[in-house]
Amino acid sequence: MIIEKMTFSDFECIKDILQTDFDEFWNSNILKSELENENSKYIVAKENNEIVGFAGIIITPVDIEITNIVTKKTNRKKGIGKLLLDKLIKMAKEINSESISLEVNENNSIAIHLYECYGFKKVGLRKKYYNGKDNAIIMTKVL
Ligand SMILES: CC(C)(COP(=O)(O)OP(=O)(O)OC[C@H]1O[C@@H](n2cnc3c(N)ncnc32)[C@H](O)[C@@H]1OP(=O)(O)O)[C@@H](O)C(=O)NCCC(=O)NCCS
Structure with missing residues (x-):
């Protein structure tokens, strides 16, 4: 399993299956605008080159907010959500935020x-x- 920065090429891979295979409450327009937002940072979890989860934060004047954490429906309950959340917390600490x-x-x-x-x-x-x-x-969470 690798966790890395989400690219537009990653977005292209999942945009058509976002609602069916990942999260029905998010659509590709939201994710695309999040990726274009310079205050947002997104990561993906990949297993054998397949995207099995993604998550993101947005930097606000007050703190860091988690916008979403999603594990692919077929890959849930295997610890991917925890890996993604752990990485987001580390990213927030690196930005020197006091809370998330x-x-x-x-x-x-x-x-x-x-x-x-x-x-x-x-x-x-x-x-x-x-x-x-x-x-x-x-x-x-206070950091
Ligand atoms: C929430 C979500 C990201 C968790 O992802 P995941 O990869 O399945 O999570 P993990 O495997 O790391 O499990 C995390 C914990 O939740 C528990 N869990 C996960 N799925 C569960 C289920 N269906 N029933 C009961 N517990 C569950 C795990 O057992 C684990 O707890 P434990 O360590 O005490 O056993 C995933 O369910 C998801 O994508 N949901 C839809 C999107 C969403 O709602 N995101 C949150 C928006 S705020």
Whole structure:
């Protein structure tokens, strides 16, 4: 398994299968604009040259925010999410950020468990943040 910077060529490889094979809540337009944003940094996990996960952060004036962590559906529960999150935390430390934060759907217990494993704490709630329905939990880790 290798974790490396996501390139536009990586994007081309996954853009057509992003919603079916990775995450139905993200589309390729969002990912493309994230890659074009100079304040964003994206990484991919590759196994035998196949992209099996990706994740990203955005640098804001306040701190570093995790925009998404996604493991390919066929490759979940093998530790890839942990590898990606570990790398994002290292990247945030290298930028000398004091904290790293994220928003997660309160029903996404798997992702919440993953973040808690790495010391993220629930610090707030955005009501009806997702589709005007589900609440978002704000989680932060002090670095
Ligand atoms: C959240 C996500 C990235 C986790 O990826 P993953 O590669 O499966 O995660 P890992 O294999 O590293 O597992 C991390 C932890 O979650 C647990 N876990 C993963 N999938 C699970 C499942 N389906 N049921 C129960 N626990 C699960 C693992 O057991 C592990 O915990 P443990 O070390 O205490 O056993 C993945 O489920 C995903 O891509 N979800 C869709 C996108 C998403 O919701 N991203 C988060 C946005 S905020």
